[in-house]
Amino acid sequence: MINLVQNEMIKLVRKKRLLVVTIIMAVLISMFTYAQFRESERVQERLGTTDWRTTLQQQIIDIQNRLSGSQISDEWRKQLEIRVSQQQYYLDHDINPAEPGAPTFVRGFIENSIQLLLPLMIMIVAADLVSSEHSTGTVKILLTRPVQRWKILLSKYLTLVLSVSFLLLMFGILSYVISGIVFGFKGWNAPVLTGFTVEAGELNTAGTHLIPQWQYILMEFGLAWFVSLVVGTLSFMLSVLIRSTAAGMGVMLACLISGTILSSMVSSWESAKYLFMINLRMSDYLQGMAPPIEGMSLGFSLSVLAIWAAAALVISFVSFTKKDVY
Numbered sequence: 001m002i003n004l005v006q007n008e009m010i011k012l013v014r015k016k017r018l019l020v021v022t023i024i025m026a027v028l029i030s031m032f033t034y035a036q037f038r039e040s041e042r043v044q045e046r047l048g049t050t051d052w053r054t055t056l057q058q059q060i061i062d063i064q065n066r067l068s069g070s071q072i073s074d075e076w077r078k079q080l081e082i083r084v085s086q087q088q089y090y091l092d093h094d095i096n097p098a099e100p101g102a103p104t105f106v107r108g109f110i111e112n113s114i115q116l117l118l119p120l121m122i123m124i125v126a127a128d129l130v131s132s133e134h135s136t137g138t139v140k141i142l143l144t145r146p147v148q149r150w151k152i153l154l155s156k157y158l159t160l161v162l163s164v165s166f167l168l169l170m171f172g173i174l175s176y177v178i179s180g181i182v183f184g185f186k187g188w189n190a191p192v193l194t195g196f197t198v199e200a201g202e203l204n205t206a207g208t209h210l211i212p213q214w215q216y217i218l219m220e221f222g223l224a225w226f227v228s229l230v231v232g233t234l235s236f237m238l239s240v241l242i243r244s245t246a247a248g249m250g251v252m253l254a255c256l257i258s259g260t261i262l263s264s265m266v267s268s269w270e271s272a273k274y275l276f277m278i279n280l281r282m283s284d285y286l287q288g289m290a291p292p293i294e295g296m297s298l299g300f301s302l303s304v305l306a307i308w309a310a311a312a313l314v315i316s317f318v319s320f321t322k323k324d325v326y
Contacts, residue, residue: 004147004155005162012125012159015132021121022170026178028117032109033179052096060087076264082290085203086196093193095210101187102180103213109175110220115281116260118171118224119231123252125163126235128245129156130320149321153240157313160236164228172221188214196288203288216286223282230276230305231256237312240320256280263292273300276308 012018047054063084067077090097098104110118130153176185194216195207231252238248259277266272273279273293279301284291291297 001151001155001158004151005158008129008155008159009162012129012163017125017128018163018166021124021167022174025121025167025171026174029109029175029178033105033182036105036179037182052098053091056087056091056097060084060091063087079290082198082203082288086288089203089205089208090193095191095193097193099187099190099213101184101190102176103187103190103217105179105183106172106175107192107213107217107220109179110171110217110224111283111287113171114220114224114227114283115263116256118168118228119256119280120253121167121171122164122228122232123235123249123256125167126160126232127239127249127252129160129236130239131243131245131248132239150317153317153320157233157236157316160232161229164225164232168221168225168228188212192216194219194286194288198288198290208288219286220283223286226302226305227280227282230309231280233309233312234276237316240316266292269293270295274304276305279304 043055043058044050047058049055063080066072067080067084072080087097098108190213191210192213193208194211195205195209197204197207234255235248235252238251239245242248242251255277259275259280262272262275263278263281266278270293273296278292279296281292282298282301285298285301
């Protein structure tokens, strides 16, 4: 099995998919770092101060002004009200929610990437692990080896797991190094509040507690790794079922984009909470944001995604071991 996995990793590296995805991540992280730097400069010029309390108070006022408008949906109004309550809680307890430094950038970037950007990067690698063997005609040579089919497919899946882990590691390193050049590298021990819960549309702070930022970031990366692996597993299944890499990537891309859109529209469609793409934004539970559908929780989303991944693996192995190759 080790030799099979090694062979698959060599093929993956030769395709330069990992290199391309790493370069894409570096470019995007650089763009977002510059954008955040410019935004912080704009806020500083507008307020005339770098004091985080003044900035946070202005953010609260801006959101309250938006809430006073009549052209705002009930779902978005609820989200904004929860955000105001959280920001006021930070202000009342004299805790800066955005301590300057690279760790804070990493924390925010992973929160905004977990639903779409990271899954897209993983999909690029996972979508052709099997389908590429058909397009290049090497699948027949692969299956003539004196190795059972399930072992061949397992080696490819283990390669996927290693690739997901590598890309998450590179994501963390690149975001920390690139943003650190601009914002500085301090802030790992900055206090972060977690434990917020939303009950009946109201923010509950009973279980709120402080943890160091490094611990919060580790929790976020753990959830991001799980989400990325689930998306990679589903893309892997499509790679087995669909011979065309482009078609498989198109199906997964449509699912991910539709999930981003549906997350803000499905509050009254209760059955939608069983769709995998509605459960991808796992970091929201750490922040204490309201779930897309009432009744969803961290444990619920973990279970739903685990079931989707398990089903995808079963389908992949059954299909690969049973179907004819021609």
